[in-house]
Amino acid sequence: MLAGCGGSASRHPLSAAEVDCMARAMYFESHRSSRDGMVAVGTVVMNRVHSDAFPDTVCGVVGQKNQxxxxxxxxxxxxxSATLARETAQAVIAxxxxxxxxxxxxxxxxxxxASYNNMHYVVTTGGNAFYEKRRPELVTSPYPLPAFKG
Structure with a gap:
């Protein structure tokens, strides 16, 4: 089951172009058939938007080279799958x-x-393994988890 999060989804209203950028990330990164995987990709995009280490717009994050x-x-x-991606993008932005x-x-x-020692895996869904970067001594889940179907 997927959950909403309280508060505003962004610092400013998102344009139709940013909804399209989010849908594109979801469509091309989540095997195009898993809503759960699409929401996971979208959550990563929004986490990056709200991080000082990444651009502060959806299109800025999705358009970053080699990301x-x-x-x-x-x-x-x-x-x-395109329709599902657009609908899911709107839900994540909301x-x-x-x-x-x-x-x-x-x-x-x-x-x-991957062979890095700073990858703490949180879920595998939509054909992807999602992780946080942590100091090696704080990694408690160093390998991708079994696929989650939500």
Whole structure:
């Protein structure tokens, strides 16, 4: 079950372009069929928007070089998955968040084997493993978790 979070979803109203940017990140990063995975990707995007370490707009975050799938800002979206991504983008911008993401700002494909000692995994969903970067001694979940279907 996915949960909303209280308060405003952003520091300023988001434009239709920013809804499109969010939908693009969700569509191209979450295997296009998992709403749960889309909400997880969107939660990471919003965590980055609210972080001083990343741009403070959705399009700024999604458009960052080498952060999201190649062509995320330019490839066409189509079909039922595109509709789902747009609807889910609106829900995330309105405040819905994935309950297992918490403060995570990073993810990679679930099949990828990373060898860094600062990756604390919080959930695997939509074909991705989501994680927080922590000091190595604070990592209690150093390997991707079994896939979550919410």
């Amino acid at each position: 999201f799938a190649p062509g995320v800002m330019s490839k066409p979206m189509s079909g039922a 405040g819905e968040r994935h309950p297992k993401i918490a403060r995570a700002k990073f993810f990679h494909a679930a099949w990828y084997q």
